[in-house]
Amino acid sequence: MDEPTRTAPHRAPTPDQLFQDYAPRIYNLARRMLGNDADAEDVTQDVLLQVLRKLDSFRGESAFPTWLHRVTVNTALAHRRKRATQDEHRISDPLEDFQADGHHLMPVRRWSAPPEEQVLDRETQHLIEDAIATLPETYRDVYVLADVEGLPNAEIGEMLDLSLAAVKSRLHRARLLMRDALAPHFEEVSA
Numbered sequence: 257m258d259e260p261t262r263t264a265p266h267r268a269p270t271p272d273q274l275f276q277d278y279a280p281r282i283y284n285l286a287r288r289m290l291g292n293d294a295d296a297e298d299v300t301q302d303v304l305l306q307v308l309r310k311l312d313s314f315r316g317e318s319a320f321p322t323w324l325h326r327v328t329v330n331t332a333l334a335h336r337r338k339r340a341t342q343d344e345h346r347i348s349d350p351l352e353d354f355q356a357d358g359h360h361l362m363p364v365r366r367w368s369a370p371p372e373e374q375v376l377d378r379e380t381q382h383l384i385e386d387a388i389a390t391l392p393e394t395y396r397d398v399y400v401l402a403d404v405e406g407l408p409n410a411e412i413g414e415m416l417d418l419s420l421a422a423v424k425s426r427l428h429r430a431r432l433l434m435r436d437a438l439a440p441h442f443e444e445v446s447a
Contacts, residue, residue: 268314274307278321282328288400289332291389295339299332306331329401329415336393354429362436380441387437395430402427 269277282303287296306327314320355361391399401412402423413423 399430
């Protein structure tokens with residue numbers, strides 16, 4: 257994906273730049289957080305409308321991409337909360353896969369090659385996106401913000417109203433769940 261055209265720090269882009277340069281970033285972040293194309297499209301549309309309405313009031317206290325990122329995360333979380341109240345359903349507790357001390361119950365299988373060393377072709381990228389989508393929301397948010405978006409744990413905690421320890425714990429569990437989901441595709445095959 258092309259990198260968006262960089263605007264001067266602390267300046268808002270034009271409406272054309274917003275749609276052309278930032279809409280794909282908004283959609284991708286929302287898609288990863290929500291795990292659903294239709295919901296990501298709704299959030300993207302909501303974010304673009306919110307930002308367009310307030311574009312002239314952007315004060316420049318932070319860089320525009322930072323502000324846009326926060327608006328997107330907040331909108332995706334609000335969308336999920338709204339959806340959750342509509343879809344009251346029970347999912348299995350992912351903590352059942354972990355011991356009280358946080359270690360995984362099953363032995364962790366070795367991979368033939370670490371994923372970070374493999375070239376991410378379309379199939380591998382699809383596997384990873386599917387694995388992210390299967391993470392429970394509690395872990396998906398932290399995983400996407402930390403390992404996909406590269407945000408520091410302290411900032412994630414502030415965004416999600418979590419303690420630093422809670423962010424670290426959820427991120428650890430999310431990584432273990434991702435490892436489990438991807439293991440059948442990357443684990444060593446014994447001869």
